[in-house]
Amino acid sequence: MKRVAFVVAGLALVVGVIVLRDTDGGNSTLPTAPPPPTKLKPYVSDQVLVPSPQGRPATPANVVARGGHHKIQLNWSGEAPAYEVKWGSKTKLVTRPGTQLNGLENEREQEIEIRAVDSFGQRSQPARTKATPRADNAPYTFVDRFDSPDEPDLQRWRLAKRTDCARATSGDEEDHDRLVISSSCGTRAVTLRSRTPFVRSDDESRFVIETDAPSTGGKLLLDLVPGPVSVQGDPVLPGAIRATISTDVVGNSIVELVPNGTAAKPIPAAVPGMTVRWEIVLTKTGTQITRDGEVVATSPFVPEWHEATALIGFAALAGDRIRAGVDLIGYRTARSDAPPNVPTPQVRIDGPVSSTHPIPDVTSGQLRIALIPSRESEPVTAVRINGVEVPLRPAVPGTPWKPGAEYPAVADLPKEAFTDNLNVQLVTQERIQVTHTDVELTGPKSPPQRQAGTPLVDAHPVLADPVPEMLDAGGQPIENGAAFNRGRVVLEVRVNALDSAVAGLAGFEIRLDGNHIATVPTTVDGPAAAGRWRISLNTSSLTAGPHAVEVRAFSTDSDVHPETGYVPFLLKP
Template sequence: MTGYEVQWDGQTRLVGRPVVQLDGLGNREHEVQVRSMDPFGRRSVPVRVTGMPSRAARSALEYTDEFDSTDSVHAEVPGSRWHVSGYRGCVDLNSPGGAKHGQLAVQFGCGADDVVLRSRAAFRLVSGNGRLTAVTDAAGPRGQLNFDFVPGTSDRIGSRSDPVASLPAGAIRVSISDSGVRIITDHGEFTPSAVRPATRGSGTLHKFDIVFTPAGLQVFQDDSMVAESSAVPSWTTSTVLLGMIGPPGRRSRVHLDMVGMSAVVQPAEQVVEFATALGVQRVLRPQENAPGIGVSRQPLIGATKARLRTTVTLGAGTDPAGMTLQLADRTLPLVPATPGSPARAGADVTLVAELPPDVFTGEAPALSPLVIRGQGTGAVLESYLEIVGTAPTERSPDPELDQRAPAMPTVTMALRGVNGVDLGKIASANAPFQLEINLDPALSQRDADDVQPVRGFEVFLNERRIAAVPTDLEGPAVGGVYRLTMSPTDELPGAQTLAVRLHPADQQKQSQWTQFEISLIS
């Protein structure tokens, strides 16, 4: 089976995953009817179930953020609970209305994005015990959800290319993705002593619990243990980083419904943030000329304390302990926000420079230049001022998020020999081979909770139609794997163009054309 037809309260949803979330249900008993579907739209006998929606009881937690609004992530005004680290212009946060009300929506707009939320309250273990709970759909298909516990105040840690070798001393990462649950420390990756596969829906909220005990670490999904490890932290308090990564190469959206911690240490200071662009977004050598670009003095007026925080992706030969901040005619030391941050190329390291109080006043409207200097190379991911003692009252408006609309399944193609062997992108022009077409609904469902069904598709070779396949024998389908045998003896060897045109069930909507390049050899 490649999909499911779900019906309730006069509504119908077509999905490709066996876990579905129904939003906006009234507080009464509902009957839900489910039919499985094959790639050609044939339906099974329905299965019926009745139930009443309820919010599951949660463990007693000292600290929770249920994201009823976006106030907790607006750091430009006092009272925020999180620092948000993401590529400006690519990551937008909002609190949607309708069925998603009360959730923090994170939109990844550039196709290769991630966002990291740093909690201002520190996670605290009591006699070696502690629990962090998060309810989110970020670990859905092709996505990744990271929980980092850091004995410092870093905004980001690790490296996408090699997280095992790039964590600071004492840090623990729990990473959840399609490949399972990984538990990583600065000493390497722990092999969990218990691992159980867990099914996650596309666009479906799941509850994750990270539970620390004196004997190790346990990971739960929806109250079922999915991993257990002997990793024991060396700290009693840590900063929590919640990292969410969208599917690569695709605009997407994730939702965060709640984060809670069993015990916390509240921050000693209430801060506001002011985004700051450095003169150049890289580390300058000590003798390099700096452009005359700096920071406005305006947000510092009236401050009692201020610091500049920046996160740098280290390049070859860069020592995070030997970097400085040039602020006008001052040279200030930059200190890693977490002791023991690795001096490894590719690692993300957060650095902090405390600003002297005498720069808060003066006649010059700006302080320039503003650059980071050090040996080696490095790219600046973000930089901002963290200010104590000022109280701006104007909050930035939330950005408008794109309207979500069901999309047709994603089309991929593979060439296979008649025995099923993968041929890559090259096949013989003199022998039959199989063209395997995969209509995958997983990411489409993640985009908009359901999938726009298809009534069929056509296949073209060099703009000549070679096949037409109906997929609506008993109703439209949401995807599947289809194999066609090809004998391209009429084609000349060389580069060829294959294309698949999907036809939506709603004939008022446009068809979707996906093109691939292959080669035929003699």
């Protein structure tokens, strides 16, 4: 009985705690974890040797500064693991010899200092330069520079995504005067669709985007599709042009052009956060892709179509979150305008019928839908919208209907569907996956349609993951899982990140089998940002069998979460 009474009392106590937390208005006195340290004291245990600061790094050389629209691009030469860039009252740390300063006032000169930063936070003497951002007034038949506080203008743009895993918004902080695409949708492209048709001219036509995408481990897709399509799937649709730019985890970029494209020259390594101007150029003899004015891929393909839908896709290569800044999208083509637009209705697929209310002044409408069949079957050729059956046709003639492949289709809306809610049913007995829907309603010309929003992925710098590796006494890597003799070994710790800015590194702690054996501070003149350190360990007193080293890196910013890396190793008997 005592045992039962104890359990009941314990349950009552737990319930009491839960009620207390739910009703105290957020002023709980329960203990919380202390914030991570932002300054570390050096510590070394017996049988451990750690490196120490040496001479200061060399001053960055060959600085080149170029002013652009609300931005300045900087490049320099140097061999340091990181650099500190100062302008006005702002400072940022970068890990490559180049960066871009955003959110600047046009025609206002900026004085800039660049210092090399070694792995212990030692600074070089500064390299100084000046530059002035300049307004971009180049002529286009259609252009959006995304300068307004609430972007994008829904009269001009639509964002296609499978779920609420992505946003197109005005940027925050230094990105406040550019469009930011933020996504946690993984490897599936999030697509920005222009409502303004791309209409070829008789001579040369250009589709232009200035963006810092693709970031490290990302992909940028530029499509011109001869039909009312909102998504970018595989394979590329008949008659369409696609440029794919991919950047791997070390910054190497490749460009692919479909159809029949060949690379014209190697692509330089990407500088994180640096805007690049990409163009699809259509001529009478073929298609080109240019990067900052240089041709990087060509194709003999000359499209037969006169008008196309322009799509810009952003994706991760390995499921990471992405944040891409867009400074400009424009056409140099024959003149065209976005069709008049009215608010977009909600679409419900094969669900309970919802109430509908007419939208006034609608003159026409179109349902755009993407389908994936589960097995070999006849294409779906009809759809029921608000109870009225209408034909469904491929958005691009000749698109194959096959299992697992996305099939974009369109249906003209009956007047009964000019409402705030659309109830849509596929007229088929087959099992079909619907991956996307959107609706185009046209009506009288209206002013720009904007709505406030914030990016899903913020711009706050983070620490890179520390990467520990075991080396033998000669400095050669020990193969994973390979057992080695007890004695002197080397632990190499690397911290590096290909981001537009990184958080300051206060240092790192090392634990062996859970025991604290060393702390290495990295703030001699200020925080480091990246580097490589080699720590000597004597494993003679350890037992045979498996062991593990944990390295935990801390930032000088208490709001930045520490990052941890692990490496196991095996000692012979």
